[in-house]
Amino acid sequence: xxxxxxxxxxxxxxxxxxxxxxxxxxxxxxxxxxxxxxxxxxxxxxxxxxxxxxxxxxxxxxxxxxxxxxxxxxxxxxxxxxxxxxxxxxxxxxxxxxxxxxxxxxxxxxxxxxxxxxxxxxxxxxxxxxxxxxxxxxxxxxxxxxxxxxxxxxxxxxxxxxxxxxxxxxxxxxxxxxxxxxxxxxxxxxxxxxxxxxxxxxxxxxxxxxxxxxxxxxxxxxxxxxxxxxxxxxxxxxxxxxxxxxxxxxxxxxxxxxxxxxxxxxxxxxxxxxxxxxxxxxxxxxxxxxxxxxxxxxxxxxxxxxxxxxxxxxxxxxxxxxxxxxxxxxxxxxxxxxxxxxxxxxxxxxxxxxxxxxxxxxxxxxxxxxxxxxxxxxxxxxxxxxxxxxxxxxxxxxxxxxxxxxxxxxxxxxxxxxxxxxxxxxxxxxxxxxxxxxxxxxxxxxxxxxxxxxxxxxxxxx
Amino acid sequence: xxxxxxxxxxxxxxxxxxxxxxxxxxxxxxxxxxxxxxxxxxxxxxxxxxxxxxxxxxxxxxxxxxxxxxxxxxxxxxxxxxxxxxxxxxxxxxxxxxxxxxxxxxxxxxxxxxxxxxxxxxxxxxxxxxxxxxxxxxxxxxxxxxxxxxxxxxxxxxxxxxxxxxxxxxxxxxxxxxxxxxxxxxxxxxxxxxxxxxxxxxxxxxxxxxxxxxxxxxxxxxxxxxxxxxxxxxxxxxxxxxxxxxxxxxxxxxxxxxxxxxxxxxxxxxxxxxxxxxxx
Numbered sequence: 003x004x005x006x007x008x009x010x011x012x013x014x015x016x017x018x019x020x021x022x023x024x025x026x027x028x029x030x031x032x033x034x035x036x037x038x039x040x041x042x043x044x045x046x047x048x049x050x051x052x053x054x055x056x057x058x059x060x061x062x063x064x065x066x067x068x069x070x071x072x073x074x075x076x077x078x079x080x081x082x083x084x085x086x087x088x089x090x091x092x093x094x095x096x097x098x099x100x101x102x103x104x105x106x107x108x109x110x111x112x113x114x115x116x117x118x119x120x121x122x123x124x125x126x127x128x129x130x131x132x133x134x135x136x137x138x139x140x141x142x143x144x145x146x147x148x149x150x151x152x153x154x155x156x157x158x159x160x161x162x163x164x165x166x167x168x169x170x171x172x173x174x175x176x177x178x179x180x181x182x183x184x185x186x187x188x189x190x191x192x193x194x195x196x197x198x199x200x201x202x203x204x205x206x207x208x209x210x211x212x213x214x215x216x217x218x219x220x221x222x223x224x225x226x227x228x229x230x231x232x233x234x235x236x237x238x239x240x241x242x243x244x245x246x247x248x249x250x251x252x253x254x255x256x257x258x259x260x261x262x263x264x265x266x267x268x269x270x271x272x273x274x275x276x277x278x279x280x281x282x283x284x285x286x287x288x289x290x291x292x293x294x295x296x297x298x299x300x301x302x303x304x305x306x307x308x309x310x311x312x313x314x315x316x317x318x319x320x321x322x323x324x325x326x327x328x329x330x331x332x333x334x335x336x337x338x339x340x341x342x343x344x345x346x347x348x349x350x351x352x353x354x355x356x357x358x359x360x361x362x363x364x365x366x367x368x369x370x371x372x373x374x375x376x377x378x379x380x381x382x383x384x385x386x387x388x389x390x391x392x393x394x395x396x397x398x399x400x401x402x403x404x405x406x407x408x409x410x411x412x413x414x415x416x417x418x419x420x421x422x423x424x425x426x427x428x429x430x431x432x433x434x435x436x437x438x439x440x441x442x443x444x445x446x447x448x449x450x451x452x453x454x455x456x457x458x459x460x461x462x463x464x
Numbered sequence: 465x466x467x468x469x470x471x472x473x474x475x476x477x478x479x480x481x482x483x484x485x486x487x488x489x490x491x492x493x494x495x496x497x498x499x500x501x502x503x504x505x506x507x508x509x510x511x512x513x514x515x516x517x518x519x520x521x522x523x524x525x526x527x528x529x530x531x532x533x534x535x536x537x538x539x540x541x542x543x544x545x546x547x548x549x550x551x552x553x554x555x556x557x558x559x560x561x562x563x564x565x566x567x568x569x570x571x572x573x574x575x576x577x578x579x580x581x582x583x584x585x586x587x588x589x590x591x592x593x594x595x596x597x598x599x600x601x602x603x604x605x606x607x608x609x610x611x612x613x614x615x616x617x618x619x620x621x622x623x624x625x626x627x628x629x630x631x632x633x634x635x636x637x638x639x640x641x642x643x644x645x646x647x648x649x650x651x652x653x654x655x656x657x658x659x660x661x662x663x664x665x666x667x668x669x670x671x672x673x674x675x676x677x678x679x680x681x682x683x684x685x686x687x688x689x690x691x692x693x694x695x696x697x698x699x700x701x702x703x704x705x706x707x708x709x710x711x712x713x714x715x716x717x718x719x720x721x722x723x724x725x726x727x728x729x730x731x732x733x734x735x736x737x738x739x740x741x742x743x744x
Contacts, residue, residue: 104591105591108588108591108592152643155643155644155645156643156644156645157644159558159562159643159644159645159648160558160562160564161564162645163554163555163557163558164554164555164558164570164616166551166554167551167554167555167615167616168570168616170551170612170613170614170615170616171574171577171613171614171616171617173592173613174589174592174609174610174613174614175577175585175613175614175617176577177588177592178584178585178588178589178592179577179580179584179585181585181588182584182585182587182588249483252476252479252480253480255476257469257473257476258473258476258477258480264480264483264484266727266730267483267484267487267488268483268484268487269726269727269730270487270488270491270723271487272726272733273719273722273723273726273727274491274719274722274723275669275672275673275692275718275719275722276673277672277673277675277692277695277696278494278695278715278718278719279490279491279494279719281695281696281699281711281715282490282493282494282712282715283490285505285506285699285708286490286493286506288506290505290506290508291506292493292506292507292508292510295507295508295509296508298508299508326486326487330487331737334733334734334737334738335737335738335741337734338734338735338738339738339741374741376741377740377741383579387581387582389583389676390673390675393675393676394675394696415581416581416583419581419583419584420583420586420676423583423586423587424680429587432584433584436580436581436583436584439580439581439584440579440580440581443579444576444579447579
């Protein structure tokens, strides 16, 4: 089924491309001289026909993009395949700066993007010319400059609204991601750091290193960290969810007074910035921290409990402290949703003689799971990448000699990635780990999303 | 029957009181430690032996660094909150109310982009900012730029809310001769106050916790730090020359305004997270 779909997509792509090329040819052959010049000087036809706003915009974009590509980008673009060949070296006592692989890659990608944008605009430019010719041939008037500008606040308002956000996301998210994916196929690390050294393409070398078991490979460490990342995300999501729901139901009980007070106390952990609360709580459980001190003073233990230096303790403690952060959040959401459950359901359950636990299991829980399915998924993904809790509490420690590259027992993939970048400048492996995080996230999202009841059966509870 | 109920209630209250103690304990500890006169790291007792204001005096007096950091963070938070809200409103309106070519594709691409871990692109962003001259001394505008530039992808909650405003209202307005722009700022924005406040509040609170990227961008340039970077360093220096208690005092100064703001706007926050949770 998927095969067929993909085949369709490919053939559709080529059909559209073919149609496009034919239309471009027709535009040239059937067009007047104004249109023909527009093939080279974008916006020329529009300017001649009095559509000054469109014409100037097109011309300005062409000049800008061409200048960027050839005036600035070409020196980088031309070296993109080798990432530079001349290393910075000394001639006598003078330092001669060579190629900078980093900027070659970064600006090379930007130049490619600029060329693609230019092609797209060129196509739009041709289409506008053809449309204008068609309108004139049928004796109609062209849209005036004034109406062109006005449409930006009305019919084309989406373009006005989205232009800046899309551009921002493009430059500061899309280009960096493309760049880092490329880094995963280079040998950019501490021994190949521009500007003094070059780095170059190495193919799948880094993937082999990450998955390789034994010797130079990080395979053992990678699967260890991946395993803990999944365990952590599972417990952090579901324990918080069910306990948070229990707390919400408890506070929601008819007999409980001062509901607002209880909720406010719990919500404090959302309000106080995490770097304050988590750093303090982390210190509380240190060997010389408050908790150990009191336990020793009361004589409950003889020696300090190694909360952060024993791998198992550290893992359990992190999950427990995460409850402290997460329960209030779930409680808020569940409280809001509990009011939506029809009261008649509970009423009839009570008449049928169901006890509190049965009503929970048969009414509340199914309803909650149904409604909060997407929320659970985003929570799970969020926890896979939950940098703050791990890093502020104990920086992924305790470290172990069996793990390579500074990884610790509570390191998630993202904290390991961070350490690779900051401590080891091992950018190539960091990039591969980043791609792995993306794959894990994407696979889980796809699988869960397609099995979620609220997606399959939208009307279930309505 | 009545006795059983009373017992259940008592248990409930006991659980709630115990939970309250656990939840408030770290904050009480933080406040008490911030007034502690004795130097050193965390100590084995909660109530300070010598009460003093010297930790706060250090923060306000001396080299004035803390005030600079505080100012940096406040500037970032205010700008990010304002600009991010604007961007999110624009994107949400376009995606919710308008139908244009490539709308679905745009939403899908953004969804996929969101699956890449944020720190992956850290080095690249750093060099992009460096090219623009926005690192170290320019760390504050640099951080604002980075936060705002990608904020369009966080449109989900806001768009979900816009979707619930009936389309018939738009059509009526268009018949009355309103442009799309007028519909946005005369109708949709006034009707979406809760969600706009939620967006602004969340955007305002995030920069106070920003440690990772802020520490990277401002690396080595102390005056460009925000409070999270500066004070995390205090805790981790491990030379307990009074920096732990200063951290506590600074933490209180950071937490108080943010907490008060949050508590005042809690109603809107709850509405936002609940709506967001259901719609995904």
